[in-house]
Amino acid sequence: MFESGQPTNPTTRSIAELGWDVLTRDDPDLGALLDAEAHYQTASLSMVASASMAPPSVLCAHGTVLSNVTAEGYPGARYHPGAVHFDAIETLAVERARRVFGAEYANVQPHSCSSANLAVMGALLPRGGRILSLDLDSGGHLTHGAAASVSGTYYDVAHYGVGPDGHLDYGAILDRALEHRPNVIIAGASAYPRWMDFSRFRAIADRVGAYLLADISHIAGLVAAGLHPSPVDYAHITTTSTYKQLAGPRGGLILLGKDHRRTAPDGRTELWKLMQRAVFPGFQGTPDPSSIAAKARALAIVSSGAFQATMKRVVDNAKALSDELVALGYDVLTGGTDNHMVLVDVRSAGLTGIVAERALEECGILVNRNKIPGDPFPPAVGGGLRFGTNVLAQRGMGPFEVRACAGIIHDVLSGIDVRDSSHYAMDGALRDAARERVKVLCARFPLQFDDK
Ligand code: DSN
Secondary structure (H helix, E strand, O other), rough: OOOOOOOOOOOOOHHHHHHHHHHHHHHHHHHHHHHHHHHHHHHOEEEOOOOOOOOHHHHHHOOOOOHHHHEEEEOOEOOOOOHHHHHHHHHHHHHHHHHHHOEEEEEOOOOOOOHHHHHHHHHHHHOEEEEEEEOHOOOOOHHHHOOOOHHHHHEEEEEEEEEOOOOOOOHHHHHHHHHHHHOOOEEEEEOHHHHHOOHHHHHHHHOOOOOEEEEOOOOHHHHHHHOOOOOOOOOOOEEEEEEOOOOOOOEEEEEEEOOOOOOOOOOOOEEHHHHEEEEEEEHOOOOOOOHHHHHHHHHHHOHHHHHHHHHHHHHHHHHHHHHHHHHHOOOEEHHHOOOOOOEEEHHHOOOOHHHHHHHHHHHOEOOEEOOOOOOOOOOOOEEEEEEEHHHHHHHHOOOOHHHHHHHHHHHHHOOOOOOOOOOEEEHHHHHHHHHHHHHHHHOOOOOOOOOO
């Protein structure tokens, strides 16, 4: 496997160091692209709400010899030999996930939160079973029963939306639940800037005899830091992705709280056992050991005081961004935010989501277009923009810098010449000035790509 002259018994550390040299030597094209990506991330202001920057030790844990381990099953009950160290690593990840979220049970094997959600639904619902979830235009997620997702074709899905003020209306959700009689209610969003009241969701679920699934992918860091109420003891099952606010690898978790021993729909199996089987062998074969090691590392970082401070800055920054955008005349949905996310209806500024997204990207600011409640545009265009403050906070920026970002964003969006719903023109001087301001901010708050 190693070139002659290279160590024959390398330590993990030397494999990591050797790996980069071998890659750039043997595949300079790929090496150059990876280098270019690192520079691009350093020089861009990422305000994509689902993004975070994985710390170097998480990236390191993800790129190790564990990639060579094949081990279906769970620790102590594998279908392949040679899992002694991987067993210990998966056990560590499970223990850390349980501790971070105060959970009774954790499954760290899902390849993503999408797979976790599908495993949960597949285990709890019969074919054609009924789901009630937030609709896509109101901030829901594809895997919560959207028509384009397998979850929307296998199950009978009804949606709740948001009220005229953009907030969830729990009375209306109860009415929808009484009407649709779902087997599973999903509380979760990918574009909702306010707290979710999981206790009220649970009361609604209990009223109609449904299981409650909370998908906290976007807010998992805030939940872990105690800055958003936790669903773990309200929902029967909680899922999350690990690469968003947890700043870990691509992957998912399934967490169970006080209902972990409650019986599943068959009336016999305990929920935690159902989840074990649902992930493996139900929806996945071999787990990804590298990803599980990186989850273990990310969850250790999530337990630290530094992570808590970052999450506080995430929320402070989002509030500052929202206030500044409102002051600049933008239509901020719900008038503000409780989490890391700010949603703006850009139509009143004479824009569409795609035009605004592309104009900002041209200047080094990454924000994604989003559907908004009552949106007349298709998803590829969108009437809204979704901002997030995870990465700005990770870079060490605070409200002062975030207000500066809002100023650059406003100068770009108010300076472009909009041609139609998808096209615009930008003056070169405007672009150069914005890029220079982005460059200066990014240089003052660099991303950390080493362990110093
Ligand atoms: N769900 C998508 C988002 O919120 O951006 C990506 O995971």
